Amino acid sequence: MPGRPITDQQQRYYMSLRQKHPQKAAAAMAGFSTSTGYRIEKDPRSPSERRRERRHGGGRPDPLAELWDKEIVPLLESTPGLKPISILGELEQRHPGLDLTPARRTLERRIRLWKAEHGPEREVIFRQNHPPGRQGMSDFFDARDLKVTISGNPTPHLIYHFALVYSGWEHAEVVLGGESFTALACGLQNALWQLGGVPHEHRTDSLSAAFANLEQDAQEDLRTRYAALCADYQMEPTRNNRGIAHENGSIESRHGHLKDRLDQALQLRGTRDFAAIEDWRTFLAQVVGRHNARRRDALRIEAEHLRPLPSRRSCDYDEATVLVTSSGGFVLRKVFYTVPSRLIGHSLRARIFDDRIDLYLAGQPIETLPRGRAPDRGRGGHDHVVNYRHVIHSLRTKPHALANLVYRNKLFPRSEYRRCWDALEGALPKAAACRIMVGLLWLAHDQACEAELAATLTGILDGQGLPDLKDLQERFQRPGNEPVDVVVDIPQPDTYDDLLTAREMAA
Known part of the structure; x- marks a missing residue:
């Protein structure tokens, strides 16, 4: 057919016909x-062999x-992992005068065809059937790509x-x-209790990030705690092999x-900024919902195959014992936390969650603090989680201590107060x-007017003035x-006698 190259089969058929027919009839x-x-009789090589020795677009010799x-x-x-570009560079180094870039x-x-015929065996991915109620999967991913900010500030976090x-169904x-x-x-227990049932198997990655930087005993x-958690919910814990992402592909x-x-x-929504982290949590829950x-x-079908929930949640926190020092707080995991000064000298039991720390004294809950994170500065230095209401009573008697206070910048409850300072x-x-600054903090605490006072201070400072504490x-x-x-x-005492007399007369 005109315009189409002949095949090896056509050439072999032509050569067999030429034994009995003239050239024109056989063709x-x-x-x-x-x-x-x-041309075939002049060059008996097969068409495929001729094409391999000819570059596209011309008949120049094959370099x-x-x-x-x-x-x-x-x-x-010898090295099956070499890429074609690496082999090309190696050949040009061996033959300096040879330009192989066009090839x-x-x-x-x-190379692709050679590997298909002579290369090593490749990994085969086996597609799986997933019956209802059989498997649930957990993983974390970095949310920085979403560029979410809290009150205008970037907040690195995972989901x-x-x-x-x-x-x-997702959580x-x-x-x-x-x-x-x-x-x-x-996160797993929140998901299961929201779901109202438990799958037979819980699959994760190798959990290497969760155990990073821990001693062997801690790992x-x-x-052991993870195995106990799955046992409490009667789930079989399984993991994919480290570095094999497709084994966790259903969640990836x-x-x-x-x-x-x-x-x-x-x-x-029109903006990626949220006033508080709780607003972002609510937005995330709405999208997933x-x-x-x-x-x-599909969930209605799967719900029939889920196991029932246990009678109560399992432990989902770490524990530590902390001592409240004369500084009005304690250090936990390189973070200094303030607590009410009446707790100085007491040992507290801390339950450490991802976003908070619950404190217990003699088994009774006494305080909940937001969770702080250790600074990324190597050894030395601490982050500070400070509530000015915990220390303002003592600071009021020693206002000059504010000048060089270690956690002064964390003491201010709002940016307006920092600007005022x-x-x-x-x-x-x-x-x-x-x-004046300590007086303003005491006023915000004593009169419960933190937000209103902050707005007033903004107006004063915008007018290039300074706050008048007395006013x-x-x-x-x-x-x-x-x-x-x-x-x-x-x-008078005798009036009680009159009452007794009146009672006797009435009787």
């Missing part, structure tokens, strides 16, 4: 022209012909992601720390889908600045706080 019966028959069997094939046999695509194609493989929540047993146990302890692929849904929802609504029918420190002597105290003094004289009339 017509084989399906090509007489001139093609003439790889002399190198293929002598150098390229031995390289492929790159030819080399890539030939814990759980999914049922059969129905596709996701924000994890402020890294991968840890606490984050896994808390074994966490593995869902990471991408969830990221896409969140990105689209954030674009529709809309997805789960579309999986309702900078203005006072730049305009007044340090002693006066400390006195603000008068403005925010709440009615009813002034002392009131109470007059008590004490009756």
Whole structure:
């Protein structure tokens, strides 16, 4: 057929016909022209062999012909992992005068064909059937690609992601720390109790990130706790091999889908900034909830095969004992936390969650603190989680301590107060600045007007002024706080005799 190259089969058929027929008749019966028959008889090589020795677009000699069997094939046999571009560079180093750049695509194609015929065996992925109720999967993914900010500040965090493989039902929540047993146990149990049932198997990755930087004994302890967690819920714990992502593919692929849904929802929202981390958590739950609504029918089938929940949740926190020092707080995992000063000298039991620390004294809950994170500065230095209400009573008696306070910048409850301190420190002597600033913090605490006072300070500073402590105290003094004289009339003792007499007469 005109315009199409002949095949090896056509050539063999033509040559067999030529034994009994003239050239013109044999060519017509084989399906090509007489001139093609003439070329075949002149060059008996097969069409495929001629094409291998000719570059696309021309008939120039093959630059790889002399190198293929002598150098390229031995390289492929000795080092199967070499890429074509690396082999090309090696050949150009061995033959400085030889320019093989135009032959790159030819080399890539030939290596691919050679590996298909002579290369090592490749890994086979075995597709699996997933019956309902059989498997749930957990994993974490980095949320930085979503570019979510909290009050304008970047907030690096992970998202814990759980999914049922059969129905596709999902649960996701924000994890402020890294991968840890606490984050896994808390997220998994939140997912199961929201689901209302338990799959027969729970699959994760190798959990190497959750156990990173831990001593061997601590790693074994966490593995034991994870096994106990799964035993409490009657789930079989399974893991994929380290570095083999496709073994956890049912959750890995869902990471991408969830990221896409969140990105689209954030674009529709018009902004990626949230006032507080709780607003971002709520938004995430809403996006996941809309997805789960579309999986309702499949979940109804799977729910019949789930195991029931246990009677109570399992342990999903770490524990530690801390001593409250004379500094009005304690250090836990390189973070200093303040507590009410009345607890100085007491040992407290701390339950460490991903986002908070619950404190217990003699078995009774007494305080909940937000979880802090150790600074990424190597050895030395601590982060600080400070509540000014814990120390303002003592600071009020020693206001000059504010000037060089280690955690001064963390003491201010809002950015407006920090801005006010900078203005006072730049305009007044340090002693006066400390006195006014401590007075403002006490006013915010004593009159419960932290937000209102912050707004007032913003207005004063925007007008290039400085706050007048006395004026603000008068403005925010709440009615009813002034002392009131109470007059008590004490009756004469003989009036009680009159009451007794009247009672006897009535009897």
